[in-house]
Amino acid sequence: MSSASATSVAVPPRSDTSRTPSMMPLLAPAVGVLLIWSIVPLVMTVWFSFKNYNLMDPTVSGWAGIDNYSYLITDPDFWVSLLNTLVLVGSVLVITVVGGTLLAVLFDQNFPGQGVARLLAIAPFFVMPTVAALIWKNLMMHPIYGVLGSVARGLGMTPIDWFADYPMVSVIIIVSWEWLPFALLILLTAVQSLDREQLEAARMDGAGAFAQFFYITLPHLRRAISVVVMIETIFLLTIFAEIFVTTAGGPGNATTNLAFLIYARALLQFDVGGASAGGIVAILLANIVAFFLVRSVARNLEV
């Protein structure tokens, strides 16, 4: 929603505005459905965020004023979850964009088995988040049964108990594994659209492999990278399944992001009012991020 409204700001007004009034009735049904679709849940969330509403205790009711919000803001968990969200989004973005760019350049080269390799590299994107998280939790990172544990023991080292010792790192690894293929896919098509003659001209100009990458390929990928960053940010802000399946937000609140905090408030502590307040904060956060992202991306896309 927010992204849609922000883009419409950036787009210059159409010249054929004279036609708009007569089209309004025809557009109304579609716009009306969309409006209800998006507005009703939003209004309900706002409504609940000002109410005392506990699923386990129907006797607590009535208006709460801004209590839900003040509890939320004074809750140290909230600030930790906010930080965790940013750390998670930021790390995954860096890993997928950098890794995706390098892999895209690599997969653009001709080598035997290129088609199969590309397919395998893109495959993780088709694994659903819960399944991916379970695979990583039980088959890869488990200190006893996991592949990483076996490798560590085979090398004579102590296996790492990933989710106990490095919970956030583990979640970042899983989410990066899921989203790297997406970045690769978008960036690979972008790399392939690079005019070969430009690279050849750069070679004639004396550019080595690194100079070609930094002066020609990377500038060419700028738009694709901003698209990847925008789309991934929108999805990464709401990461939930991976955390729910692996760490359940813990240990403590080490991997609780905003989405998981809201879930915990609503369905573990049955505090719908508090969760709604968290939801409103999440919407505000997403809108702020989307606003800046769409603005910068739109500027990039205009070039």
Add this chain to the structure above:
Amino acid sequence: MATLNLRNIRKSYGPVETIKGVDLDIADQEFVVFVGPSGCGKSTLLRMIAGLEEITSGDLMIDGKRVNDVGPADRGLAMVFQSYALYPHMTVRNNMAFALKLAGVPKEERDRKVDEAARILQLGPYLDRTPKELSGGQRQRVAIGRSIVRNPRVFLFDEPLSNLDAALRGQMRIELARLHEELAATMVYVTHDQVEAMTMADKIVVLQSGVVEQVGSPLELYHHPANLFVGGFIGSPRMNMLPGRIAHVDRTGVAVDVAGGARIVVPAESTNVAAGNPVTLGIRPEAMRPEPAGQLAGEVLLAERLGGLTLLHVTLTDGQVVVVQLEGSDSTRPHQPVRLLVDGEACHVFNEAGRALPHLERHPLAA
């Protein structure tokens, strides 16, 4: 400056050989044009000289030094690409200075060289624009400017004018010729446009399926084509090719009988042919004119009047269509019977293998 020598250059992609042994010498300051139909290997050959394609076998020498294994940047060449291949995110200035920047040339010197190139190409006002803000001709000039600043020993052009409209192409042809004179550089130019080849070249190399068919000055190729392919490829409208048979030979030339019983005497060497041999008679469109006493009989199929020129398409008695080019505006109407007088001295006789019988006298301008 620089000479280029190609010695039995070959290129194979797997079992497919695309360049089949090219020998060529390019002198200093020469403007050499590679022409040929698409797929003849002319661009591949240029890219091999540039170092963008590996040479499968043979030697490429620049100034007498073998450079097969030298990288493209170190051969001292500069190339202008068909798509110009400008760096879209850089300004014109940075595009032109890119090679110098990579070479670690200090900024003042870079600016000086770019300004100098911009002056030669009249690009001064556009130095701070990006390529997409320029017209096709300006982009073309930037691409040339990018090669000038490197001060290369040899300029390579890969069909540089093919993306421009006809008017601009004519203008750029003149500009390139001027540039060649001003820079006094060796230039190798690939095109499929024979007008570009004829007007700019000191030396034309005609290629077909990876083989050099003939090397020579434009007028040499026009007046003394070595074989059927060159005869048909150079010249527009195309040379008319009539099948015939040798009637008799003597010291003054070869008499050829073509369809309809017409006999045309061509002053060509007759040492390797005898009466009765099947040959092909090549007649340039301008070597014929309507004349009551003409050897060839036919009917006008179509008259194309271009103002300064008139092209008559004439169906001969055996059904073959020949094109006749006349100066000025001609009044001949379609469906009118005509007789065509053929100037035997301007005709070419090709033997069964397609090779031309050499003329007894060379054309004065085709040394």
